[in-house]
Amino acid sequence: MPKVKTHSRAKKTFKVTGSGNIKRPKAFKSHLLTKKATKRKRHLRGSSLVSDANLNMVKRLLRLR
Structure with a gap:
């Protein structure tokens, strides 16, 4: 089975905080x-x-699950 890729725009836009929350601009x-x-x-x-x-x-775009 092929690797599952992260959404390219999402990884540039969203950041995961230390407590697990997701920051957005x-x-x-x-x-x-x-x-x-x-x-x-x-x-x-x-x-x-x-x-x-x-x-x-x-989370689905960033493949965090």
């Missing part, structure tokens, strides 16, 4: 930034955790 920070407020762009800089609803899908 915030969305809406790539283009059309002139119309967005400075405060909004500043808050989009950080990262947050993947929600419980999407956790199984992200």
Whole structure:
């Protein structure tokens, strides 16, 4: 049976924390930034955790099971 490959974009996007949670970057920070407020762009800089609803899908992309 062939090896199961990790999703290439997922391994560049998501990081697993020490406690096993999965970090993700915030969305809406790539283009059309002139119309967005400075405060909004500043808050989009950080990262947050993947929600419980999407956790199984992200784990499957990263082959963590």
